Amino acid sequence: MIDVTLENFETEVIAASMTQPVLVDFWAPWCGPCKVIGPLLEKMEAEYAGRFKLVKIDSDQEQQLASAFGIRSIPTCILLMNGQPVDGFMGAVPEGQLRQFLDKHVPPADDAAAEAEDDLVEEPPLDAEGQLEQLQQAVATNPADDDARFEYVKALLLAGRVADARTAFAPVASKVAAVRRLDSLQRVLAAADFAAQQGQPADAIAAFDARIAANRRDFEARFGRASVLAAQRRWTDAMDELLEILMRDKAWNEDAARKTYIAILDVIEPPKPKVAEGQIPPDDPTVATYRRRLSSVVLS
Missing domain, CATH: 3.40.30.10 (Glutaredoxin)
Known part of the structure; x- marks a missing residue:
């Protein structure tokens, strides 16, 4: 009742x-x-x-x-x-x-x-390649379906296929200002582009670590480090670094740290499992934990 x-x-x-x-x-x-x-x-x-x-x-x-x-x-x-x-x-x-x-x-x-x-009744789960093929077919069948395109680009990013993700994202790039989830895809792609310009990931992270050790408020170094970690699909490590910025300056660089943090959550959040009528599907534990951590920092 x-x-x-x-x-x-x-x-x-x-x-x-x-x-x-x-x-x-x-x-x-x-x-x-x-x-x-x-x-x-x-x-x-x-x-x-x-x-x-x-x-x-x-x-x-x-x-x-x-x-x-x-x-x-x-x-x-x-x-x-x-x-x-x-x-x-x-x-x-x-x-x-x-x-x-x-x-x-x-x-x-x-x-x-x-x-x-x-x-x-659940269908047998598809493997990662099967899921990608299914999403690719959905986008090909209805190119105007932004939800299907979001899921397709997201799956490509999770699979490490950045070039393919960039190509699939191009038709909706003009909509990022109006659609938050598309903005999230653009931010994760931007992190990958930035990381590609830094050379070897290990060397880039070491260089950022040295800058942070010298100045813990070097937010550009922290943001760069987070971008390289995200490009390596070390998602939680990247969010941990972004939280370090947010704990010191919530609005740094026009809210870039918070928006990128949310972008990563959008990309890594798995589809909700199917449940019986009236039940609420459970949240992914990692996503739920990092949403709480973001809230506690932003609202503090």
Whole structure:
């Protein structure tokens, strides 16, 4: 059961009803019959095990929503499917009548279980080369799909194929000012270009280390060191160096350290795993850790 307000109504009710029936219970704390049907509705939600979603709206606190649904007495329950109200009832109806109401609209238990099982069936994972081929085909099929292109360029960078990544990125280079994820790709490519100009990575890092030892606030040296590390795909080492800048000067060089840090997170974050309806996919532990570290430094 979820308490809904005007702020989360679109997500918790309209969007949610596109994938499962959503039963909206309009109630108020002073309403006696509401206290009778409320626990019954929660019991039904548990028994129906995901076949519908229950949300509650305090009609006193959310008068705009109550007015939008034409609520004149409470409790009133409205069932939405595909973003539209399809049925409803008023009053504290008995359990048998409530079951009849729900069974008219929600999928049968066997069908729901089968759908959930189908949703969790995973295809055999592709190897890295297979994933690249799949992404390349997606970009070739729809060159205007910036999301597919982002994933393709990202996969090329993770595979160390910088030249191919640069070629694949070229058609969307003009969009970096408007699309943050594309800006992230450009920043990682820029780090690779910078590193290529420094000669051998080990020699470049040694030179930057010497400069940093002489002046711990030599941010250009630290940023250069981070760029070389990123080009070697030593992603966490690169972010550690960028954090050293941020701890000393959060806004250095027009926010270059923070933006490059975020760019690396965008590139290394793996696709979210598929989970059952209503569950939240887990965050990648490395990405989650480094997001927290960035927040703690930037907000300190």
